[in-house]
Amino acid sequence: MSAKKIIGIDLGGTTAKFAILTQEGDIQQKWSIQTNILDEGSHIVPDIIASINHHLDLYNLSAADFIGIGMGTPGSVDREKGTVVGAYNLNWKTVQPIRQQIEEGTGIPFVLDNDANVAALGERWKGAGDNNPDVIFITLGTGVGGGIIMENTLLHGVAGCAGEIGHITVDPFGFECTCGKVGCLETVSSATGVVRVARQLAEEYAGDSELKKRLDDGQDVSSKDIFELAQADDALALLVIDRVCFYLGLACGNLGNTLNPSSIVLGGGVSAAGEFLRSRVEKYFFQFTFPQVNESTVIKLAQLGNEAGVIGAASLALQLLD
Amino acid sequence: MSAKKIIGIDLGGTTAKFAILTQEGDIQQKWSIQTNILDEGSHIVPDIIASINHHLDLYNLSAADFIGIGMGTPGSVDREKGTVVGAYNLNWKTVQPIRQQIEEGTGIPFVLDNDANVAALGERWKGAGDNNPDVIFITLGTGVGGGIIMENTLLHGVAGCAGEIGHITVDPFGFECTCGKVGCLETVSSATGVVRVARQLAEEYAGDSELKKRLDDGQDVSSKDIFELAQADDALALLVIDRVCFYLGLACGNLGNTLNPSSIVLGGGVSAAGEFLRSRVEKYFFQFTFPQVNESTVIKLAQLGNEAGVIGAASLALQLLD
Structure with missing residues (x-):
């Protein structure tokens, strides 16, 4: 069995970007989906879950191959509860129990933080910040x-x-x-x-x-x-x-x-x-x-451009190792 | 045997303040000495060592009763090397190997940081910062x-x-x-x-x-x-x-x-x-x-006044427990 991997998600009002990375931060696969903000953003999390499961099938991977999923999101994040509120470009006005839904839907541990923080983590780890x-x-x-x-x-x-x-x-x-x-x-x-x-x-x-x-x-x-x-x-x-x-x-x-x-x-x-x-x-x-x-x-x-988000998000999952 | 204690030193251009504290930050003894900055500040560290050893005798304590000594000092501190340079109000113009001298002179592990940082640690731990x-x-x-x-x-x-x-x-x-x-x-x-x-x-x-x-x-x-x-x-x-x-x-x-x-x-x-x-x-x-x-x-x-320095300095010694 090879070393476990991590998944990073950069959720925005237009697209959600995904990547599968090694623990060293090298991107092995990446893809993205449109963000469907209709119906108070209620499709967003189910779409994310379906996309992850679909791609794991595609790459012949299972939940056991991953340490965890990290995600950067707009809005106010409650990291302890794993929830988001007030992400207006996603139409999320009420508290969204993101962690619970994604962990149940994928069987993979999940961590989240806000999008600017996550981009900072990405640039620091693999970009201009030189770790x-x-x-x-x-x-x-x-x-x-x-x-x-x-x-x-x-x-x-x-x-x-x-x-x-x-x-x-x-x-x-x-x-x-x-x-x-x-x-x-x-x-x-x-x-x-x-x-x-x-x-x-x-x-x-x-x-x-x-x-x-x-x-x-x-x-x-x-x-x-x-x-x-x-x-x-x-x-x-x-x-x-x-x-x-x-x-x-x-x-x-x-x-x-x-x-x-x-x-x-x-x-x-x-x-x-x-x-x-x-x-x-x-x-x-x-x-x-x-x-x-x-x-x-x-x-x-900055050196990573759009990829800072997924890389930084994925790095959140490494804290699950502690 | 009771729990080990910590020593805090707040070194300034006029006086050096000392305190013996519990690991919970309660001051058990305190005293101070004049800072003798003559002869390029060469008396300062020997005076500190003599004062500590004298007070340990006085209180019937030995090096084994302590986790360590923490000190706040003016000047540029090299925490890794345990040295200070450029503390002009102490007449320390050249690099001073403080940690080596104090550890040799007292037999107690020693940590140092600059005086403003140490006061911040004190106010945060036992003062207005509420820990x-x-x-x-x-x-x-x-x-x-x-x-x-x-x-x-x-x-x-x-x-x-x-x-x-x-x-x-x-x-x-x-x-x-x-x-x-x-x-x-x-x-x-x-x-x-x-x-x-x-x-x-x-x-x-x-x-x-x-x-x-x-x-x-x-x-x-x-x-x-x-x-x-x-x-x-x-x-x-x-x-x-x-x-x-x-x-x-x-x-x-x-x-x-x-x-x-x-x-x-x-x-x-x-x-x-x-x-x-x-x-x-x-x-x-x-x-x-x-x-x-x-x-x-x-x-x-702030709530601690002059005591912030010795309390914060002593708290530095707690990192020796990690």
Whole structure:
């Protein structure tokens, strides 16, 4: 009999991604299914169970071949009870007894955590984090999320809010955030945040700029457009990206000053801007950290892309070995 | 034979405090000696060894009665090697092989960490932290230091800088700090920071104020004076304390948003202002945290005073049991 394997699930509002991995984190199989959020999301868990059982048959595997299944999910996770509540993009408004259902449906032990935490675990284990004990992951997407791993442990905090990097206050007098307070990192460095900063700076900008022209014309402008214009030397777009990176560098700086991880890893859609983004965040990170921190904590780009979720989720199952 | 005990040492530039504790953290004996920093601090460790051996004789105890000795020290600590370097208030400029010397001199296993971390461990274990898994301690003294305990583990970071709360940037365009950057929490909320803020606000203040009068007269004004004047309703002093608490609340808020500890504990000399300080920090903490955090993370005052150091230091010795 070969060594037991682990299964990772990355559950999102559009698809659920699956992978079968070795205990060393090498992906052996992967597949995905559409997420059916109809009927208050009541099809989601049965679909996951059917898909797992189907693929185990396909690969001639059984429950006994696995240590466990780990899953990352949107919403508020109760890790002890194995439940999720308030995952609005899944239509899960009431408490969902996920662990009970999946364990009964597959016969395999099950562990879950929230999606940003799980992506952090993935990047730390097999990606930019180099499996170091202290790694912070920031995902810059529609929103801004994150996960913090210190001393080899994913931090949760007393109410599960640790790692909510998107709600670091970077401007005490800044934009209103959906969370109810003002000046959150998310308001200025998510995909929508980048556009918000562009609209603000465009108002007072008088020079020549394609970005200014498009915004004044009322055209739809995305974060991606703004990065492309900046890389083509559009003067306003460069100001916008500089401001966005100032806030990211300030937030990363304070994470560095308080936690001194070996790396802070930038992922998510906005990080597709790559080195153009990273180098500018790093410039401000250096400005906002004291010497021992900026000599030891490194700003990096995520390496795993979409696979961070399934890999990190699968790593949750390894805790069942303890 | 009764259960083995632990020894805690809190080494400072003026005194070294000692205590013998039970494994439950109850102090059974305590004493202190002057710190003799002459001759490049070369008397410090021999004095510590002599004092321990003398007191063990006095109490009819021997090395075999102890699990270990824990010590908190200024300077840069190498926990693996058991050494300290760069403790300028002790005149320790070169690497000091503390663990080797103390283990040889007493026959008792020895562990050390830096003084702010050790105070955090003490407040978390037997003070305001209520022995919860996630507690942050901030010491507001001549400087601002701190320690972060998450998931029952004191965080150190890759280069030992975790917990350097005094160097959180609270104003990207603020005062210069001794660390080389600007706008550090320490520049506006240490004892000298409070006075710095007072001088800044006094310049533009035109109303009636005893504080303004004293500053304009060139009198020596301390942080304690400013708190006393504020508590006596001096208008400028109230503005100063409000500004100081704004910065403290912002820093605590961001610690809450990213780590969500059960409590953030304020200690050190400046915290002698008690509830007058705490309630004002809390006001801004609420402003700068999102709902789930301000419902679950509590701002508290330290409870142990000077004893936090020896208690936390002693708790280090418990890790020798693992």
